[in-house]
Amino acid sequence: xxxxxxxxxxxxxxxxxxxxxxxxxxxxxxxxxxxxxxxxxxxxxxxxxxxxxxxxxxxxxxxxxxxxxxxxxxxxxxxxxxxxxxxxxxxxxxxxxxxxxxxxxxxxxxxxxxxxxxxxxxxxxxxxxxxxxxxxxxxxxxxxxxxxxxxxxxxxxxxxxxxxxxxxxxxxxxxxxxxxxxxxxxxxxxxxxxxxxxxxxxxxxxxxxxxxxxxxxxxxxxxxxxxxxxxxxxxxxxxxxxxxxxxxxxxxxxxxxxxxxxxxxxxxxxxxxxxxxxxxxxxxxxxxxxxxxxxxxxxxxxxxxxxxxxx
Amino acid sequence: xxxxxxxxxxxxxxxxxxxxxxxxxxxxxxxxxxxxxxxxxxxxxxxxxxxxxxxxxxxxxxxxxxxxxxxxxxxxxxxxxxxxxxxxxxxxxxxxxxxxxxxxxxxxxxxxxxxxxxxxxxxxxxxxxxxxxxxxxxxxxxxxxxxxxxxxxxxxxxxxxxxxxxxxxxxxxxxxxxxxxxxxxxxxxxxxxxxxxxxxxxxxxxxxxxxxxxxxxxxxxxxxxxxxxxxxxxxxxxxxxxxxxxxxxxxxxxxxxxxxxxxxxxxxxxxxxxxxxxxxxxxxxxxxxxxxxxxxxxxxxxxxxxxxxxx
Numbered sequence: 250x251x252x253x254x255x256x257x258x259x260x261x262x263x264x265x266x267x268x269x270x271x272x273x274x275x276x277x278x279x280x281x282x283x284x285x286x287x288x289x290x291x292x293x294x295x296x297x298x299x300x301x302x303x304x305x306x307x308x309x310x311x312x313x314x315x316x317x318x319x320x321x322x323x324x325x326x327x328x329x330x331x332x333x334x335x336x337x338x339x340x341x342x343x344x345x346x347x348x349x350x351x352x353x354x355x356x357x358x359x360x361x362x363x364x365x366x367x368x369x370x371x372x373x374x375x376x377x378x379x380x381x382x383x384x385x386x387x388x389x390x391x392x393x394x395x396x397x398x399x400x401x402x403x404x405x406x407x408x409x410x411x412x413x414x415x416x417x418x419x420x421x422x423x424x425x426x427x428x429x430x431x432x433x434x435x436x437x438x439x440x441x442x443x444x445x446x447x448x449x450x451x452x453x454x455x456x457x458x459x460x461x462x463x464x465x466x467x468x469x470x471x472x473x474x475x476x477x478x479x480x481x482x483x484x485x486x487x488x489x490x491x492x493x494x495x496x497x498x499x500x501x502x503x504x505x506x507x508x509x510x511x512x513x514x515x516x517x518x519x520x521x522x523x524x525x526x527x528x529x530x531x532x533x534x535x536x537x538x539x540x541x542x543x544x545x546x547x548x549x550x551x552x553x554x555x556x557x558x559x560x
Numbered sequence: 561x562x563x564x565x566x567x568x569x570x571x572x573x574x575x576x577x578x579x580x581x582x583x584x585x586x587x588x589x590x591x592x593x594x595x596x597x598x599x600x601x602x603x604x605x606x607x608x609x610x611x612x613x614x615x616x617x618x619x620x621x622x623x624x625x626x627x628x629x630x631x632x633x634x635x636x637x638x639x640x641x642x643x644x645x646x647x648x649x650x651x652x653x654x655x656x657x658x659x660x661x662x663x664x665x666x667x668x669x670x671x672x673x674x675x676x677x678x679x680x681x682x683x684x685x686x687x688x689x690x691x692x693x694x695x696x697x698x699x700x701x702x703x704x705x706x707x708x709x710x711x712x713x714x715x716x717x718x719x720x721x722x723x724x725x726x727x728x729x730x731x732x733x734x735x736x737x738x739x740x741x742x743x744x745x746x747x748x749x750x751x752x753x754x755x756x757x758x759x760x761x762x763x764x765x766x767x768x769x770x771x772x773x774x775x776x777x778x779x780x781x782x783x784x785x786x787x788x789x790x791x792x793x794x795x796x797x798x799x800x801x802x803x804x805x806x807x808x809x810x811x812x813x814x815x816x817x818x819x820x821x822x823x824x825x826x827x828x829x830x831x832x833x834x835x836x837x838x839x840x841x842x843x844x845x846x847x848x849x850x851x852x853x854x855x856x857x858x859x860x861x862x863x864x865x866x867x868x869x870x871x
Contacts (some may be wrong), residue, residue: 265688268707275603275709276709276711277657279712279790280642280711280712280790281607281638281639281641281642281710281712281773281774282607282638282641282642282644282702283605283606283607283636284603284604284605284641284709285603285604285606285706285865286603286604286706287598287603289605292586292596292597292598293595293596293597293598293604294593294594294595294702295593295594295596295648295650295683295684295686295699295701296592296593296594297652297684297685297686297697297699299652299654299686299688299695299697300653301654301688301691301695302691303857304654304688304689304691305688311769326591328592328593330592330593331591331592331593331595333593335735339606339608339699341606341608341610341652342611343610343615343695350606359729372606373606373608374608374609375609375610375697377610377612377615377616378615379612379615379694380612380614380615380693381692381693382691382692384612384654384695386610386652386686386697388605388606388608388650388699390606390701391593395597397663398586398587398593398595400587400591401590401591401592435854440790462592463592464592479590479591493805496672518830523655526621530726539586550791
């Protein structure tokens with residue numbers, strides 16, 4: 250902090266500086282720290298996520314708006330997975346000297362369009378010249394009523410396991426891109442335009458419907474593994490019940506990442522749709538520590554084989 | 561968030577995971593977000609700062625402990641400049657595949673020693689494999705009584721201008737390093753082991769002694785310029801009054817950066833020492849917008865010529 254003038258990221262600055270202080274952000278960009286007010290009786294949530302060129306995105310695969318959108322989605326999705334509300338975002342952004350201004354403008358547009366959609370002011374960050382590729386680190390601060398955050402721990406044997414939306418679309422897109430295919434954004438909206446499930450997460454928390462929750466960012470098998478580990482339980486998943494994205498295989502859905510859907514355990518009755526988002530029951534929580542995949546009447550051990558960054 | 565297992569940063573993990581939840585950090589590393597509790601009647605402060613190899617440090621100039629220490633100092637110093645108290649830190653860290661584990665251990669040691677000294681738990685972050693050099697982004701969250709943060713705006717004509725500690729040591733060290741000199745840590749403690757002025761900042765805020773405050777991270781001329789701009793005032797600085805580090809020139813002190821001292825305006829009587837740190841009066845706030853340097857009975861225009869990253 251703060252964003253110094255020495256770097257021309259006008260695309261970000263010009264839109265960010267338009268009076269984005271308000272009820273929650275008392276002091277935004279332009280001081281040593283941002284000053285933020287939390288709602289009374291709330292705790293703070295904080296999450297940070299890198300978006301690094303060549304690791305989380307590739308400039309030849311992902312347009313600047315897509316990179317900006319996905320960058321903020323990563324942070325907002327973590328807030329959703331706690332049942333929280335986003336309060337403000339902070340962006341640390343290092344750019345190579347020769348990056349066209351057009352790229353920066355596109356990145357800012359993608360990020361800020363999503364920020365506006367969720368009413369999350371960009372309240373600060375840092376800028377630098379990058380010695381290598383484009384480096385972004387997004388920080389999102391959120392709030393949740395004290396003691397009410399939905400953790401990964403909390404699932405109990407007998408709970409049902411649910412997932413929002415559809416899975417595997419992002420991994421399928423990456424596979425197609427790797428094969429050198431022409432990939433249209435419309436065919437893979439889950440990859441190019443993932444939506445953080447803030448409203449669903451909030452409602453699940455308010456109604457006490459989720460005993461444990463995580464967002465599917467590293468792949469269903471890995472993220473379910475985190476819930477099992479933190480809760481000290483096992484899980485059985487019905488392969489046939491997993492909601493697949495249009496071009497996704499079961500493998501994409503199980504082990505692909507970047508879906509940004511919510512995976513949660515519940516003892517209660519969960520509606521089949523929440524805030525317009527499908528919610529699907531895919532299995533149940535069991536005793537022990539094993540994860541099992543049920544497929545065609547047979548049982549397979551489900552191992553965490555999470556998403557690997559593409560180098 | 562969270563720190564995934566896929567990267568072996570054992571040096572950080574093993575020390576970080578030792579029960580660092582507590583009164584303020586309700587949930588630390590290991591969930592989608594950290595959950596933090598602020599003291600009653602307090603607002604949140606948030607600051608983010610990059611430490612990028614080749615931009616903010618060089619591996620041949622700075623040992624890993626120094627890089628870790630300076631990385632966290634950048635964040636804590638911003639909290640100090642608001643008169644706040646640090647609550648928790650978050651580290652996003654991307655490391656090249658071939659980096660020796662020893663480097664990571666040293667970095668963690670430098671960062672965590674300082675964190676322990678200020679009782680700031682590392683409550684989360686992100687990790688990734690870096691496509692280039694070492695990339696760190698430190699986030700510090702702090703707290704301050706509601707409405708009491710000391711901003712850059714607030715200085716008024718007639719206020720005196722003060723600075724803590726000594727200036728220019730860091731710029732002098734960089735100059736010596738550039739000239740290929742052997743530079744000992746003992747000769748330039750301000751560069752290799754800067755201390756964030758948390759206690760001083762807090763006391764100034766508690767006693768209402770600072771009308772405006774900033775930390776000297778970009779150089780006195782630039783940071784004073786920020787206070788003048790935000791406060792709508794000018795300033796006169798006595799060259800002879802500026803407390804110089806042992807090997808520093810006036811130019812180092814005026815335009816060097818990375819000092820991490822506090823620069824503030826005050827209408828009140830400020831003690832010459834606070835919490836063991838010298839506090840020196842170096843000038844006064846005047847009407848208008850100009851910054852003037854008084855030297856040998858003559859007046860010079862003082863232009864903001866802040867610190868440039870060494871590429």
